[in-house]
Amino acid sequence: MKKSDRGRMVRALPLGDILEQVLQERGLSDRLHKYRAFTCWAKAVGPQIAAQTQPLRVRDKILEVRVAHPVWMQQLQLLKPRILARLSEHLGPGVINDLYLRQGRIDQNPQATAPHPPAWKSAKLSPDQERHIADTLASISDPDLRRTMERVMRRQAQLENARRAAQSSATGSSGS
Structure with a gap:
């Protein structure tokens, strides 16, 4: 087919929309939706908590989070209802129902510690x-x-x- 034979493309679809459609066709959109918790984690908990935590995986609607220090684990245990509510705001209700906190070393999170330009x-x-x-x-x-x-x-x-x-x-x- 020559370029002149096909009609003009009205509007190109964003790559994210195309990927979402392909994943939905393959039955993986629910998984993708759950893992969006990783991208919205810093917004949901704020920069101070995000610097001390790192989401690891989602299993059975439970988000496993690595926490840098036992004191932070205790604080997050107290803040768990508020964090879950915030995650629900970003992801929708019922996507993440609980947090499992695990102490461990935090890999440097580039979103939480993004350097400011000179x-x-x-x-x-x-x-x-x-x-x-x-x-x-x-x-x-x-x-x-x-x-x-x-x-x-x-x-x-x-x-x-x-x-x-x-x-x-x-x-x-x-x-x-």
């Missing part, structure tokens, strides 16, 4: 710096090279601004 990356450039970059790059005709050079020059200016700000705050605080 401050220099969000630094704004002055109008003079913007003008200098534009003037410097005006003679470059290749758009890809111009974009790359602009990115490099912006980052360099942001770094210099951050260094100057750090030096001025260090000299200002030491002089007090």
